[in-house]
Amino acid sequence: MKKSTFAFCLLSCAALLSGCATTFKEVPLDRAAATTKIEPQDIRRTVEKMTESLLVAPGVKEFVSNRRPVLDVEPMKNRTTQHVDMISLTDSIRMQLLRSGMFRFVDRSSVGTAANDIERINQENQLGLVDPSKAVKAGQQTALDMYLTGALSEIKNVEGRTTDQYYKFSMILKDLKTGEIVWADEQEIRKEGTKPVLGW
Numbered sequence: 001m002k003k004s005t006f007a008f009c010l011l012s013c014a015a016l017l018s019g020c021a022t023t024f025k026e027v028p029l030d031r032a033a034a035t036t037k038i039e040p041q042d043i044r045r046t047v048e049k050m051t052e053s054l055l056v057a058p059g060v061k062e063f064v065s066n067r068r069p070v071l072d073v074e075p076m077k078n079r080t081t082q083h084v085d086m087i088s089l090t091d092s093i094r095m096q097l098l099r100s101g102m103f104r105f106v107d108r109s110s111v112g113t114a115a116n117d118i119e120r121i122n123q124e125n126q127l128g129l130v131d132p133s134k135a136v137k138a139g140q141q142t143a144l145d146m147y148l149t150g151a152l153s154e155i156k157n158v159e160g161r162t163t164d165q166y167y168k169f170s171m172i173l174k175d176l177k178t179g180e181i182v183w184a185d186e187q188e189i190r191k192e193g194t195k196p197v198l199g200w
Helices: 002-020 040-056 058-064 086-100 113-126
Strands: 070-073 077-079 146-159 162-175 181-194
Touching (some): 040 058, 040 181, 058 181, 086 146
Parallel strands (some): 070 146
Antiparallel strands (some): 146 162, 162 181
């Protein structure tokens, strides 16, 4: 009797411990939307579609023919009520455009970078740390030819238990010399959610 009771206790403890253990499962990138909020797969698909649209646009192909213009990708703006990592989104756009080989990029990722570079160049020249014939002089940095900017906005409509969430991501590519808009496009994301009658 004691042995059977002990065995039962061991099995119960094992079941209890396994019930408390954290379980993980792989989530596919293209899984169905589980919320009306913007999700990682929404961002990924939007970046892919927008960069593809930019790279095949006739105006862009004409502008980059026989040269690789210097492009600056400005941080995308978040005009929604949700927290969206716009820095990561901007980096993804820049990376895909860089991989295309159609553009050149200047590192302007941090505020004050240009001023810091100029100060460093002046210090090296004044202290005689570099060969004067090979020293980098101020004003030799590559000038920008184009810049890309964009924004994510939203419209939310609630009727009873149903929430209709509409997102729009728009981007504009501009020629800095002429002020001409070389390319512009937008992608729409629409989600709908219904709260249950009972429950949380």
